[in-house]
Amino acid sequence: MKAKVRLYVDHPLGAGQTVGLSREQAHYLFAVMRLEAGDGVLLFNGEAGEWLAEVIVANKRNPVLECRTQTGPQVSPPDLWLLFAPIKKARTDFIVEKATEMGARRIVPVLTEFTNAERVKIDRLQAHAVEAAEQCGGTFVPKVAEPVKLANLLDMWPQERSLMFCNEALVGEDRKLAGTRGPWAVLIGPEGGFSDAERQRLSELSQAHAVSLGPRILRADTAAVAALTVWQTTHGDWQ
């Protein structure tokens, strides 16, 4: 039994466990991918690794899958948050997709003084994170948090969490990340840059580390991937 499809389900997984599907998932499996009874599907729920399940009832209304064997362990990414200022819709979607592939554990839209605060649809972003996790072979889906004002977030910043922040104005400053272990966050500045007040607040935060992303100005989605690469290769699970 080979599987052509990988699905995230919000359901317990284990040997012999039967699993239901959402209407959209059933439509995808049976109308789009035309799976039949006896076909295999890979499932993960973010906690129990990856399981090969068999289609028992290939029915769009009451589909039933049954877990057969565990095909991979649960692998959760390091304790890394990605904070970013939402930008245009398509690029915000990209940032969530890329943060998932790159192994962020939590994705937090932050509203800065220069953020053009388009309404952020958390449900849609969370769905993008699920889809990216299904595609990238991971067994973990990062949580997309409610948007928060950067100023408020910095006021209540957790003592134990280091913060790497990136901004075009930092070219030439500290380019080496300190060797601090433990939980981290990466903050991508808005395309209009941080305000003077935000810059001041960041410089006063003892957990903050400024990092340069080279001599060219990067768009926010490019900067997110580049910054996560710098972090993963120095502190994360790419080491």
Place this chain on the structure above:
Amino acid sequence: MKAKVRLYVDHPLGAGQTVGLSREQAHYLFAVMRLEAGDGVLLFNGEAGEWLAEVIVANKRNPVLECRTQTGPQVSPPDLWLLFAPIKKARTDFIVEKATEMGARRIVPVLTEFTNAERVKIDRLQAHAVEAAEQCGGTFVPKVAEPVKLANLLDMWPQERSLMFCNEALVGEDRKLAGTRGPWAVLIGPEGGFSDAERQRLSELSQAHAVSLGPRILRADTAAVAALTVWQTTHGDWQ
């Protein structure tokens, strides 16, 4: 005189030099951005740095700009090629945009055995590279080369150029780039992976270095930014 617009022009630049514009550029400056005589525009041509020019004739048919002062030196990126297997249109556009921001000098679409060879429109990709260079503040536009078969490219691979290649199957292999200086290329595998023959050929190429991009599978556009970050932070102009 401040400038709201940055334009690439295929024209000599120097003090007192007058510069014409393409029809599209004239439309953008005078119909979209509503610039008038006396307004400033930043110009670069990929060779002569960045110049502040003044609008002399704000006319869509026969516009005239005149260079005033040089506002930045010519900065060309390191001698790095990005080779990638073309994917869906939107993501191919993204790869070209991101390679420009990340400082590739040459962008080469490569056709692999598992590339779904959609027709690659070089002119459109080159226009994306120009636009990205205008946005990212660089003074250099990478050349988008004609597509070439990977097998042919490897057969005639230049002796002096090192090649970093990335592929999901390489997890756990060599993760450190050797300290080789000189010209380099980064090769992003197709989303379907390399064929066995291609993998064999790469492993026989003495200039090739395999690099892992972590435990998750990255889409080609994510992989391009991540791989260019790894290269720029170890060998390039982010060091």
